[in-house]
Amino acid sequence: MKNLLxxxxxxxxxxxxxxxxxxxxxxxxxxRTQTMGNLQLYSVIVTRSSEMKSRLAPAxxxxxxxxxxxxxxxxxxxxNRTSFWAxxxxxxxxxxxxLSFINAATDALLYTQTLCNLMDEEGLGYCYLGTTVYQPQQxxxxxxxxxxxxxxxxxxxxxxxxxPPQSDRLPLESFVHQETYHDYLGKDIDTYYKYKEELEExxxxxxxxxxxxxxxxxxxxxxxxxDNEAMSRxxxxxxxxxxxxxxxxxxxx
Numbered sequence: 001m002k003n004l005l006x007x008x009x010x011x012x013x014x015x016x017x018x019x020x021x022x023x024x025x026x027x028x029x030x031x032r033t034q035t036m037g038n039l040q041l042y043s044v045i046v047t048r049s050s051e052m053k054s055r056l057a058p059a060x061x062x063x064x065x066x067x068x069x070x071x072x073x074x075x076x077x078x079x080n081r082t083s084f085w086a087x088x089x090x091x092x093x094x095x096x097x098x099l100s101f102i103n104a105a106t107d108a109l110l111y112t113q114t115l116c117n118l119m120d121e122e123g124l125g126y127c128y129l130g131t132t133v134y135q136p137q138q139x140x141x142x143x144x145x146x147x148x149x150x151x152x153x154x155x156x157x158x159x160x161x162x163x164p165p166q167s168d169r170l171p172l173e174s175f176v177h178q179e180t181y182h183d184y185l186g187k188d189i190d191t192y193y194k195y196k197e198e199l200e201e202x203x204x205x206x207x208x209x210x211x212x213x214x215x216x217x218x219x220x221x222x223x224x225x226x227d228n229e230a231m232s233r234x235x236x237x238x239x240x241x242x243x244x245x246x247x248x249x250x251x252x253x
Contacts, residue, residue: 004117008166010125011065013158018070018124023157026118033114039082041104042111045143047072052142059138060131060154069156074132074139075112077104079148079244095148101244105152112153125160128153134231136238147243168196 027044035041047053048071056074057066066072079100083093112128119126132139132154139151174192184192196202197214209217219225239245 004120006166007120008125008160008164009127010158010160010162010164011063011127011156012160012162013065013069013125013156014161016070016159018157018159022122023071026115026122026124029118030111030115033110035107035110036103040107040111041078041082042108043076043078043081043149044111045074045076047074055142056139056154059135059142060129061134063129063131065127065156066129069127069158071157073115073155073157074143074151075108075153075155076145077101077108077150077152079104080146083148096243098239098245100148101150101239105150108152112155116155119157123159125158127156129156133235136235137241140238140242145242147241150239150242150244168199170196 023046031040047056050067053067053069053072056072057063060066079093079095083095086093116126116128132151136151139145139154140149143151145151170192174188193214202214205217206212206214209221211217211220236245240247
């Protein structure tokens, strides 16, 4: 994609609507992306009303772009539609299992990335919200998602009202392995993470969080074991309620 190397996450949007015709065209074009068995195992909930955006905001930790963006898109892994199609055609579906969730989630995320690339080309700005899988039951309830449908990605979308700096990226050799996976040595980590750790904004990040290293900011503050385990239990419980896992696998919450 021609704009991928200059892509930026946009969290501030101009007071300008996103035309239905444009958005529909991009969502239709994005449907040409890869999909398992040509089944298109995803659905997209388009949220434009202020009321619905306000209801969704707490599920995304009240990040301001959820209510300020003209459009919020919730992309769902969806085996409900395919299962209903099967039953309407005298076929018995067997998609109430974890593998089916993984397949549908993969479809949904591939679709999401293709849509992001298309929006880049049109000059639209967006922010990908990883919080979608942190408290999924809230989103399920607000959007009335049926069984075998799970939210996996959220995009806030609008015309950019900022030009933020690009985020840093690790070098190619840090994540590409030839023939087999080659595990890392300490010297490799020193080389690959040197640029990231020496960025002024990351040094400041370490300082204001009263930590010794950037890695400690991530492990001790941003993505802690306690939070990861708690949100894993919520995700697990939502997968059970949505029919992708059996109730016999329920973990104590």
